[in-house]
């Protein structure tokens with residue numbers, strides 16, 4: 001029997017005379033599907049009593065019931081059902097399902113999906129061009145229409161953080177486009193900060209796609225970046241998490257792919273983002289639905305058909321939702337002449353639906369591949385011979401014979417920066433713990449709820465590099481678990497509890513040093529009081545001097561439209577307080593002062609009214625500002641005053657500072673000026689400080705350009 005792939009249906013250019021003959025009634029169709037209600041994605045109507053004429057794997061015509069008079073055609077009785085075009089998934093990663101393209105095809109067809117646009121970003125990160133090309137060979141042999149959006153951001157992070165197996169330069173990406181016609185677009189350009197900041201490599205990759213007339217897919221968080229992103233030629237995104245950013249992207253000319261994911265995860269952003277249509281009145285004509293990533297198990301539970309039904313649940317009509325699941329993805333990639341609807345000449349990729357819009361049967365290129373929810377013998381046979389990946393693909397884990405998976409036990413007191421895990425699992429926390437000397441790791445783990453996490457690099461160029469860390473809140477008490485699957489570099493992550501065993505001799509237990517307490521007994525005698533005061537308030541400044549320092553800080557505030565470095569973006573209070581605080585401390589230290597910092601952590605959330613945000617408020621989980629010791633208001637007194645020009649015009653007490661942040665249950669923590677990150681860690685060279693100051697200067701500038709410079713006079 002003939003193979004069943006995307007190429008089983010001949011190109012339209014070779015079939016027009018045959019199709020015209022059938023549509024005009026001069027020749028008999030191969031297949032007639034009778035008595036169906038047709039879901040039209042073109043007019044978004046349900047058309048009663050139609051029959052669909054197929055020939056050579058394409059739709060010749062959709063006609064009123066009873067139009068077919070011939071006798072040669074195979075008749076399929078679809079009475080009572082809805083027939084709709086096969087679903088088109090405009091953005092997925094096959095590797096996330098940990099199956100090959102051929103295996104993915106089976107699950108897709110069962111869900112009524114007949115075309116996918118995949119981004120083989122993960123195999124690209126492991127095997128570079130070789131992996132992407134192997135997957136393209138796999139895709140060509142699969143019974144599914146698979147197009148490639150060429151991975152655009154490999155490696156996905158800085159090589160200073162970890163080593164990936166791939167390095168897809170602009171030249172390699174250009175060569176992929178030129179060699180593979182199914183490479184129809186550039187895949188999600190996820191380094192949106194670099195794109196917005198004009199990074200040379202990122203823009204060379206964009207150019208490789210644009211100069212070949214291929215569109216660019218995106219991935220962006222943060223409204224501040226939308227304008228620069230659109231201006232860089234990006235024309236779709238699947239990362240809109242709420243209706244406001246969704247709205248902004250639509251207006252910037254960016255197609256919106258609403259992502260549905262398992263409902264307990266943060267990936268299920270569709271119900272929020274779709275409100276741009278259901279609440280803000282935007283048209284859905286440039287809105288599609290997609291799946292992005294699926295565990296193999298979830299493929300059958302949360303396929304694109306399920307996402308489409310979620311769109312119905314969120315308020316779209318079934319016809320609108322199905323158009324978002326088929327025609328719109330096709331149109332976005334310029335393929336609506338071939339797929340996404342049931343017009344004449346289109347591929348006969350069809351789905352038969354029940355009244356709940358659940359797929360019952362699927363035709364792929366005119367062949368029945370799923371019938372009553374089960375794959376047909378035709379598909380079973382097509383799947384029995386599958387593409388085999390080259391041997392190299394099975395040998396991508398390169399490790400030395402011995403890798404030590406746990407770090408040595410610290411002998412003295414150390415501060416450990418641990419990674420806090422938290423469900424649903426997309427965001428990690430940073431928690432510092434103080435490890436006093438102990439006999440074994442078990443003592444630390446019991447006390448702080450920790451376990452080991454070790455990353456072992458597995459790519460040839462870095463094989464065996466090991467980094468040790470500690471996880472908190474992971475609740476692993478015994479045993480170990482490891483994975484070589486981890487977006488994006490796919491290094492090996494090993495998580496384990498403490499296992500007693502030969503691990504070298506235990507270090508001697510150090511004696512804790514007794515703390516030498518000063519005992520200022522003499523100070524009780526009255527003649528010493530003034531000296532005591534000077535000693536106690538040493539390093540503190542007058543209230544007048546504090547105001548001068550405050551004004552010096554305010555004077556560095558960025559002009560919103562030009563943001564000349566080294567200005568401080570006080571007028572962008574949304575984010576980046578840690579960089580502002582660190583820069584202020586640097587300036588104060590240069591002025592001969594001894595600043596400290598105060599950190600506030602919300603019990604629920606911090607809410608501050610401000611004229612410097614178009615919403616007239618900002619919300620934080622935490623915030624930080626420098627403090628200075630200020631003498632007064634009375635003799636013998638001093639207090640730490642907070643210097644925070646993002647909120648105030650004068651130094652304020654910590655109580656006042658906390659008071660405006662609207663969360664009486666919030667907690668304050670004092671640290672010295674060297675702490676840079678929330679939770680610990682310094683930045684002695686100010687490289688991180690400068691990086692983040694620049695990010696938020698640009699964010700301020702972007703906002704000023706878009707909605708006008710702050711302050712916003714309409715705010716109360």
Ligand SMILES: [Zn+2]
Pocket residue numbers: 091092093188292293
């Ligand atoms: Zn993606």
